[in-house]
Amino acid sequence: REDVDCVFLALPHGVAAEFAVPCRKAGKVVIDLSADFRVYDPEVYADFYGAAHPAPELLPDAVYGLPELHRDAIKTAGLIASPGCYPTSIILGLAPALSAGLIDSTTIVANSISGATGAGRKADASLIFPEIDENLRAYGVPKHRHLSEIEQELSLLAKHNVTISFIPHLAPLARGIQTSITAILKGEVDAEQAQQAYADFFAGEPFVLLHGQDSLPATRNVVRTNRIEIAVRVDPRTSRLLVFSVEDNLGKGAATQAVQAMNLRFDFPETEGLPL
Numbered sequence: 001r002e003d004v005d006c007v008f009l010a011l012p013h014g015v016a017a018e019f020a021v022p023c024r025k026a027g028k029v030v031i032d033l034s035a036d037f038r039v040y041d042p043e044v045y046a047d048f049y050g051a052a053h054p055a056p057e058l059l060p061d062a063v064y065g066l067p068e069l070h071r072d073a074i075k076t077a078g079l080i081a082s083p084g085c086y087p088t089s090i091i092l093g094l095a096p097a098l099s100a101g102l103i104d105s106t107t108i109v110a111n112s113i114s115g116a117t118g119a120g121r122k123a124d125a126s127l128i129f130p131e132i133d134e135n136l137r138a139y140g141v142p143k144h145r146h147l148s149e150i151e152q153e154l155s156l157l158a159k160h161n162v163t164i165s166f167i168p169h170l171a172p173l174a175r176g177i178q179t180s181i182t183a184i185l186k187g188e189v190d191a192e193q194a195q196q197a198y199a200d201f202f203a204g205e206p207f208v209l210l211h212g213q214d215s216l217p218a219t220r221n222v223v224r225t226n227r228i229e230i231a232v233r234v235d236p237r238t239s240r241l242l243v244f245s246v247e248d249n250l251g252k253g254a255a256t257q258a259v260q261a262m263n264l265r266f267d268f269p270e271t272e273g274l275p276l
Contacts, residue, residue: 004028006262010255017054020079024058029265030079031258037062037081038149048148064153065261067270068092068205074264082261085253086112086146086168089179091153092208092228093245096201098157102194103183103241105154108164110181115173115219117250132172140168175250176219181243191234194241198232206271207252207260217246224248226256226274 007023009016009032016034023030039045040062042053053059063077064070066088074080083091090110097103116132147166154162191213202208209229211217217229225248233242247253256274263272 006031006266008258008262009033013049014051014054017058020058021055024061024079029077031065031082031261031265032079033082033254033258035081035084035145035149037079038064038083038087039152041152044148044152048143048145064149065258066091066153067257067260067264068202068208069095069153069157071264074261075267077265080258080261080265082254082258084146084149085114085177085247085249086144086166086179087150087153088228088253088257089177089245089247090150090164090166090181091157093179093181093230093243094154094183095157096198097183097194097232097241097243098154098162099201100197102185102189102197104186105158105160105162105183107184108154108162108181109183110150110164110166110179111169112166112177112179113169113171113173114177114249115171115175117175132170134172136169136171138167138169141166144168173219175248176223177245177247177249177253178217178219179243179245181245182240185234185239185241189234189241190236194232194234198230202230207274217244219246219248222246222248222251224251226252226260228252 006029009019011034013035016032017036020030042056045053062079062081063073065080065082144166151162198210202210207226211231216231228247231244235242263270
């Protein structure tokens with residue numbers, strides 16, 4: 001249709017690219033919520049997704065659609081790859097620490113707990129309510145697919161290759177993600193310095209709420225919003241930085257973040273139509 005400026009693709013990886021190619025040829029802005037264009041290296045994509053990249057010719061034009069990191073690039077992008085839910089919680093949780101050089105990037109461990117909607121709608125016995133209720137379990141270890149985009153973006157922040165340990169868990173929640181991250185500090189860093197580094201990095205961000213030293217994030221605060229809440233602590237006993245983040249996996253981890261990117265791309269107010 002000639003009167004369509006932007007196309008959102010909410011399709012599985014491998015399928016989304018089939019629609020992205022003709023949409024881009026028609027000059028439409030594409031915002032893809034699948035993983036097809038999040039990873040810039042087609043070899044890394046093949047390694048993590050078990051198949052050759054379906055449209056490598058589009059990869060040079062793709063922008064990773066995390067506004068807090070790539071706002072300027074999103075504003076002119078023709079193809080925006082909206083981030084995964086786990087990656088959003090981990091990348092934003094670590095971005096200030098890596099940018100400020102606070103941590104040893106070889107020591108990062110991220111543990112995430114997600115509600116069942118993170119797996120989407122599919123007929124999988126392990127995801128039905130009787131299997132999830134009163135149960136908590138890890139899965140996707142040691143090489144969850146989202147590691148590909150997480151390590152890509154963390155490496156860009158750190159300006160060197162970053163490899164992390166990531167352990168996702170499924171909890172009896174409808175929606176929401178809570179991520180806890182630890183990493184060894186570089187040198188002497190106190191709580192005030194860490195807090196200031198995070199405050200400086202996220203200054204002016206409309207959808208990032210940074211907790212002070214007297215509170216921690218909780219998923220109930222972010223459900224049905226585009227907000228991510230983050231807290232940072234220094235553990236002097238172990239010389240580790242502790243980071244906690246929460247988001248709605250269907251909001252900031254998916255649909256509302258895609259709308260945030262659309263607002264930027266078409267010069268609408270960034271918060272337009274989005275619940276704070």
